[in-house]
Amino acid sequence: MKYLMLVCTDPDYKPGQDDGAPDVEDWVREMDGKGIRLLGNRTRPASDATTVRVRNREVLLTDGPYAETKDLMAGFDVLECADLDEAIQVAAKHPMAWSGMIELRPFWPDSED
Amino acid sequence: MKDRIAGIYADGWSRIVATMIRFTGGDWDLAEECAQDAFAQALEKWPGSGAPDQPLAWLTTTARHRAIDRMRRASTEAAKLREVAAMEPEPPPYPSDSAIPDERLELMFTCCHPSLSLDAQVALTLRSLAGLSTAEIARAFLVPERTMGQRLFRAKQKVAHAGIPFRVPPAHLLPERLPAVLHVLYLLFNEGYGDPRKARLCRDAIRLARVLAELMPDEPEAQGMLALMLLHDARRPARTDAAGDLVTLDDQDRARWDRAQIAEGAAICERALRRRRAGPFQLQAAIAACHATAPVADRTDWPQIVGLYTQLARIAPSPVVELNRAVAIGMADGPEAALPLVDAIAATGQLDDYYLLHATRADLLRRAGRMAEATDSYRAALALAPTEAERRYLRNRGAG
Numbered sequence: 136m137k138y139l140m141l142v143c144t145d146p147d148y149k150p151g152q153d154d155g156a157p158d159v160e161d162w163v164r165e166m167d168g169k170g171i172r173l174l175g176n177r178t179r180p181a182s183d184a185t186t187v188r189v190r191n192r193e194v195l196l197t198d199g200p201y202a203e204t205k206d207l208m209a210g211f212d213v214l215e216c217a218d219l220d221e222a223i224q225v226a227a228k229h230p231m232a233w234s235g236m237i238e239l240r241p242f243w244p245d246s247e248d
Numbered sequence: 249m250k251d252r253i254a255g256i257y258a259d260g261w262s263r264i265v266a267t268m269i270r271f272t273g274g275d276w277d278l279a280e281e282c283a284q285d286a287f288a289q290a291l292e293k294w295p296g297s298g299a300p301d302q303p304l305a306w307l308t309t310t311a312r313h314r315a316i317d318r319m320r321r322a323s324t325e326a327a328k329l330r331e332v333a334a335m336e337p338e339p340p341p342y343p344s345d346s347a348i349p350d351e352r353l354e355l356m357f358t359c360c361h362p363s364l365s366l367d368a369q370v371a372l373t374l375r376s377l378a379g380l381s382t383a384e385i386a387r388a389f390l391v392p393e394r395t396m397g398q399r400l401f402r403a404k405q406k407v408a409h410a411g412i413p414f415r416v417p418p419a420h421l422l423p424e425r426l427p428a429v430l431h432v433l434y435l436l437f438n439e440g441y442g443d444p445r446k447a448r449l450c451r452d453a454i455r456l457a458r459v460l461a462e463l464m465p466d467e468p469e470a471q472g473m474l475a476l477m478l479l480h481d482a483r484r485p486a487r488t489d490a491a492g493d494l495v496t497l498d499d500q501d502r503a504r505w506d507r508a509q510i511a512e513g514a515a516i517c518e519r520a521l522r523r524r525r526a527g528p529f530q531l532q533a534a535i536a537a538c539h540a541t542a543p544v545a546d547r548t549d550w551p552q553i554v555g556l557y558t559q560l561a562r563i564a565p566s567p568v569v570e571l572n573r574a575v576a577i578g579m580a581d582g583p584e585a586a587l588p589l590v591d592a593i594a595a596t597g598q599l600d601d602y603y604l605l606h607a608t609r610a611d612l613l614r615r616a617g618r619m620a621e622a623t624d625s626y627r628a629a630l631a632l633a634p635t636e637a638e639r640r641y642l643r644n645r646g647a648g
Binding site: 219222239 | 361409410411412413421
């Protein structure tokens with residue numbers, strides 16, 4: 136199964152809670168090596184985002200992210216895992232799970248191929 | 249015959265559903281529908297032809313037959329067609345009840361997967377494992393049937409779409425996954441224990457706890473939870489009086505306790521503790537056993553109970569455990585020894601809304617002869633008590 140791993144910051148994070156967190160380079164190397172991480176990258180902050188909508192054939196642009204939430208998303212990865220248990224273990228090894236939060240979204244099966 | 253089938257349903261439903269979930273490749277709705285259909289056919293056919301020698305095998309084979317039928321007809325779902333094509337020719341009927349694989353443990357761990365909300369875990373467990381209908385679950389949780397139907401629908405969708413595996417977690421995941429299963433089953437038990445209208449939840453919870461204990465004989469906490477349920481449930485007949493009012497432990501008519509069930513619970517608890525991996529359920533069961541095996545309330549082994557609560561407070565600290573420990577100290581060493589502990593718990597503010605904090609304090613004050621303060625605490629407890637029976641009890645006790 137494929138999962139989108141949304142890597143986000145956590146506004147409620149308190150410094151020190153990520154003591155002993157793994158290193159992100161190690162994580163990337165391990166998951167790439169296992170064929171679990173298909174692609175992924177860091178994304179620039181919400182202040183650099185542009186939101187695109189087409190309404191009545193007109194392209195409407197908004198400066199910033201689409202939701203009026205804080206800038207949470209910091210990056211993403213696409214994972215190929217046997218099941219949710221494996222995806223959870225992979226996400227829990229990512230340092231951002233220790234100081235931020237990670238959302239796992241399964242892909243629709245049609246988009247797998 | 250109807251009773252016979254109802255009996256088979258109680259024990260067999262989860263076996264058949266688990267097998268069918270595996271067989272349909274994770275289509276929970278289809279699995280349940282086919283299991284349901286098999287029982288409907290049994291109700292129709294067995295009264296005339298007599299029940300088959302191997303009823304579970306008959307039911308599972310019937311359910312499987314129905315599933316194959318349904319999957320063949322669902323021609324729009326190409327993926328399933330491929331699966332069906334792969335399993336042709338049709339597998340032979342199950343030769344005996346014991347030939348059916350027992351995947352109830354897989355089902356339990358899937359229903360109680362921590363990626364599901366607790367509400368969803370509970371609903372799935374009652375539907376797939378205990379065999380309650382959506383309407384029955386809705387009634388048990390006092391929500392509209394529609395709401396419960398949606399909750400079940402969403403839960404099954406998530407299991408399928410999110411890729412929650414249908415399996416018993418590997419050993420390294422068990423320490424974090426087993427507590428979730430225990431938590432759901434015990435929550436069901438408590439839900440039924442607190443409210444006589446929901447008594448069937450207690451029976452269902454005990455039934456499932458027996459299955460879990462039987463399938464996980466090396467997990468002392470699974471044994472401990474079963475013991476705890478049996479010990480609590482054994483006192484049920486004496487727990488309320490004719491008017492439905494709550495009777496406290498020391499006032500209960502011990503002749504009405506179920507002695508055989510107490511003996512069973514105490515024996516299971518003792519065996520579990522011998523493994524030297526004490527956990528919260530085993531310790532609570534040991535405490536319940538101390539109460540249940542005392543011939544009269546006055547001969548309860550309170551110092552032993554204090555020791556068990558002290559151990560429990562160490563491995564599973566919580567203000568409620570501290571409160572219970574204080575109650576035990578009050579019984580072992582007198583109210584004056586316990587009051588400072590209760591006041592310390594009250595000072596943290598964590599149990600402000602917990603009526604038993606105020607009721608306990610009231611009781612200790614009354615026993616210490618401080619009547620005016622006791623009355624104030626009884627009133628505070630009365631305002632917070634969740635059920636009418638508990639309110640009546642407090643009024644009788646002196647809340648005025």
